[in-house]
Amino acid sequence: MIKYNIDKELKALHFFFVSKDIYAATALMKCELPSNAINLLGGRSAHIKLADFVNLSKENYFNNKSVIVFLKVGSNLEEQTLKQIEKTKDFALAMFCDINDNYEYFVEEYTDSLDYEKDRVLRFCNLMDGMLYESSDLKKVMTSYSSNIPLLKTRHAHTNCSKQLNPFSMIEGENGNQLFKQDNHIQQDGIFNFGYTGRPKHCTDFLRLTRAIYRTGAQCRFIHSHPNIETNMSLTYDLDMGFSLYDHDDWTRKLKPANKIMNYISLGIPCLFSPFTSYIDLFLENNIDYKEYIIPDREKCLDSTKHYNNVSIESSDSLRDVILNLIHSNDFHEKRRALWEMSKRYNPMNISFLYDEMILSIKEKMWIRKQDLHADHLIFYMQDIH
Numbered sequence: 001m002i003k004y005n006i007d008k009e010l011k012a013l014h015f016f017f018v019s020k021d022i023y024a025a026t027a028l029m030k031c032e033l034p035s036n037a038i039n040l041l042g043g044r045s046a047h048i049k050l051a052d053f054v055n056l057s058k059e060n061y062f063n064n065k066s067v068i069v070f071l072k073v074g075s076n077l078e079e080q081t082l083k084q085i086e087k088t089k090d091f092a093l094a095m096f097c098d099i100n101d102n103y104e105y106f107v108e109e110y111t112d113s114l115d116y117e118k119d120r121v122l123r124f125c126n127l128m129d130g131m132l133y134e135s136s137d138l139k140k141v142m143t144s145y146s147s148n149i150p151l152l153k154t155r156h157a158h159t160n161c162s163k164q165l166n167p168f169s170m171i172e173g174e175n176g177n178q179l180f181k182q183d184n185h186i187q188q189d190g191i192f193n194f195g196y197t198g199r200p201k202h203c204t205d206f207l208r209l210t211r212a213i214y215r216t217g218a219q220c221r222f223i224h225s226h227p228n229i230e231t232n233m234s235l236t237y238d239l240d241m242g243f244s245l246y247d248h249d250d251w252t253r254k255l256k257p258a259n260k261i262m263n264y265i266s267l268g269i270p271c272l273f274s275p276f277t278s279y280i281d282l283f284l285e286n287n288i289d290y291k292e293y294i295i296p297d298r299e300k301c302l303d304s305t306k307h308y309n310n311v312s313i314e315s316s317d318s319l320r321d322v323i324l325n326l327i328h329s330n331d332f333h334e335k336r337r338a339l340w341e342m343s344k345r346y347n348p349m350n351i352s353f354l355y356d357e358m359i360l361s362i363k364e365k366m367w368i369r370k371q372d373l374h375a376d377h378l379i380f381y382m383q384d385i386h
Contacts, residue, residue, distance in 0.1 A: 004350055004351070005352065006042070013043070013065050013067050013093065014045070015068075016062075016066065017030070017031035017032075017069045018048055018050055018053045019031045019049065020071070020072070020075040021049075022048075023229075028159065028168075029156070030071050031069070032166075033157050033159065033161070034069075035047040036164065036348070037349050037351045040349065041351065050070075050075060053084070064369065065093060067093055067094050068092055069096045069132075070096070070097040072099065073102050074114070074115070075102075077116045093366065096128055096130045097128050099133060099142070100256075100257040103256075105121050106141050125146065126148070129361060130357075131150065131152065133152070134153070134156055134257045135255050138277075152358050153357050154355055155346055155355075156257050156354075157347070157348040157350075157354055158343060158348075159263070159266075160343070161177070161349070168229050169233060170233050176349050178266060178267075178344060181336075186333075191221060192218050192219065192220040194223070195238070195239040195241075195242055195243070196222075196224050196242065197232075197235060197242065198244075203224075203243070203246070212316040213320075213323065223238060240269065241271065241272070244260045244271060244279070245272075245295055246274045247274055247298050258279055258282050261279050265336075265343050268340035270332075270335060272323065272326070274295050288338065292322070293326070298311060
């Protein structure tokens with residue numbers, strides 16, 4: 001049983017999670033959930049709009065107990081915003097930015113199409129006490145971009161939690177509760193529900209996927225849905241197995257966070273996935289073998305005249321074999337239970353684990369500030385003596 005808590009000294013601080021659009025799905029995961037968790041654990045936190053941050057800064061609202069976490073880089077690069085961040089830097093205890101869904105500002109091949117020059121991006125980054133990343137590949141990209149930016153690992157919280165954390169949840173009761181899809185809800189009426197949740201462009205080969213499922217010979221259906229923050233849990237729960245398939249040769253996909261597979265496994269729904277680094281990092285961190293969940297690469301085609309669809313069909317059998325190996329394994333339900341148990345570490349209430357490096361950075365700044373204050377008192381004392 002995981003015990004959720006935050007240190008007493010952190011409860012004296014006031015956290016602000018700042019997003020441009022507080023109703024966006026990313027804002028729910030990266031701002032609303034951690035802010036609510038801190039409050040439920042006895043701390044003090046708020047999820048605020050970027051415009052409200054600007055206004056509060058103008059009113060000199062922030063002080064040496066303020067910890068501010070900005071969402072994304074690109075949202076914070078307007079001149080009036082940067083000026084208020086520069087002003088707040090002199091008063092706030094610490095400022096951070098979560099960059100996991102905004103990596104294009106640090107990848108050279110994308111920067112020409114962006115609205116802001118590198119000097120403005122660096123200006124923002126250098127104001128932060130840390131940039132929060134998930135994927136180990138994203139850390140490498142950031143290090144190449146600038147070796148002077150402090151980088152702090154964070155982890156992706158899932159949304160399968162109580163209503164007090166996620167207002168769109170189906171779960172009542174204790175804050176650490178998570179919904180688990182029971183064994184008798186899998187393959188109901190003899191029909192196995194395979195599926196993909198998300199935007200169609202983020203699944204690169206529906207033909208290969210549906211062909212592989214058809215070739216299993218199972219009584220099944222394939223469900224594609226694009227849920228929003230209100231329907232995410234219910235539509236995902238409909239699935240018995242999920243997929244995250246992106247097999248184009250696009251190295252930047254390795255920089256994406258682990259939200260898609262976390263969405264599945266937090267409900268006890270096994271998934272097969274393309275080997276994104278954040279996905280593999282997740283399994284390695286928990287000492288679980290990920291190999292049986294990996295979607296095989298498309299077969300290499302030396303015949304340049306062969307149509308893309310033909311390659312998809314020819315590559316479907318290798319994927320079919322992985323599907324069959326998993327759903328026919330004797331310990332299928334034990335495996336999905338193990339994935340669900342793993343996901344408990346990523347419940348939003350486990351704030352001390354999800355943000356451990358950021359919390360350590362905050363504590364170090366608190367210690368430094370305390371030492372500076374002690375030194376000031378000592379100077380005044382010595383002056384009084386003389």
